[in-house]
Amino acid sequence: MEEFQSLFESVMPQLVEYGLKVVGAIFVLVVGWIVAGWLSKKVQRQCESSETIDDTLTPLLAKVTKILGLTVVVIFVLNMVGIQTASLVAVLGAAGLAAGLAWQGTLSDIAAGVMLLVMRPFNVGDSIEVDGTSGTVEEIGVVMTKVNTFDNVAIVMPNSNVWGSNIKNMSANDKRRIDLVIGFGYDDDIDHAIETIKNILDNEDRILEEPEPKVAVSELGGSSVNLMVRPWAKQEDFWSLKYDLIKRIKERFDEEGISFPYPSKDVYLHKEES
Structure with missing residues (x-):
């Protein structure tokens, strides 16, 4: 009995300390979740009130903001409970690099789509000529841009091809x-x-x-x-x-x-x- 009591007395401080860490981690996780959601909504409101950011880009920026915020919170919480995150960050970095190489073309299209939606060299309904293709812009997506030629043929162009070419906007001037x-x-x-x-x-x-x-x-x-x-x-x-x-x-x-x-x-x- 005495041995059990001494064992309990020796383990109890560690349990209390670890329990406090877990409670603190849960509290930080909840607060971080709330803050990440608040930041996401803040970014969404700012994008919706901006005249330069397209409606298509707004939910994407809001979601990316929340994911980045939650990632930082999770890494901080793991450090709080004593879990080494250096190896985890390295694994995530390697996985991100592998995914980036595998999706290199798609990521390039997404980056070009963001530039098209932010810089606005043309809008939906404009008559443009890109890389020898002329027509009316029907849709500006995050990955692809759809153009209807003047003889009503639908053409879908990757955004990297559009952003990397000379763009002639025939509707820009009055x-x-x-x-x-x-x-x-x-x-x-x-x-x-x-x-x-x-x-x-x-x-x-x-x-x-x-x-x-x-x-x-x-x-x-x-x-x-x-x-x-x-x-x-x-x-x-x-x-x-x-x-x-x-x-x-x-x-x-x-x-x-x-x-x-x-x-x-x-x-x-x-x-x-x-």
């Missing part, structure tokens, strides 16, 4: 310049052709006064004199105005007797006497 090259014959009067085109531009309400439209001789071609025609229009009027101008210039040139030259060759035949 006005665009129309570039036309109009050729006419060498026998026609240059000033007459220029004034005819200027008259068409002056009578078109969709053409902006500022910047001022430009009409000038750009090239003396092999079979035609080429005029550079550059009016400015609102973004929404660009394509319809471009097509209408081409049609009207052709009709007015026909009315004014200004010719559109055809590619031609002169062939000379020489008959040899026998």
Whole structure:
């Protein structure tokens, strides 16, 4: 009995000490869980109020914040109860490295997706051209971006390809310049052709006064004199105005007797006497 009592007296302080550590660890774990949840909600509210962070990215950032917070809390709690975490951290680091190598392409797409959602080089509904592909943006995801081409073909592009290419956003500015090259014959009067085109531009309400439209001789071609025609229009009027101008210039040139030259060759035949 005395031996049991002495054993109990020797073990009791250790049990009390370890019990206090466990209770403290549980308390820290609960508090850490609450703090991690609070930080997650805080990040989510900040992202939702920000104009630069996309709604698609908000839940991802909130979840990552909570996971990182809980990871720190768990490591701290394990240290409190006397468990060595150095080897655990090393194992987690090795596992993270292996997963990173295995998912290298996907992680690259995710990183590029985050940059696209934060930097916003284009938005859903914009007309863009990326790496030779033109179309309207339908969806900007964390991993992939979906674009519908102008002939309504759906194309899904990895975000790393999008972010790593030159991005041409044709919807970013509220006005665009129309570039036309109009050729006419060498026998026609240059000033007459220029004034005819200027008259068409002056009578078109969709053409902006500022910047001022430009009409000038750009090239003396092999079979035609080429005029550079550059009016400015609102973004929404660009394509319809471009097509209408081409049609009207052709009709007015026909009315004014200004010719559109055809590619031609002169062939000379020489008959040899026998």
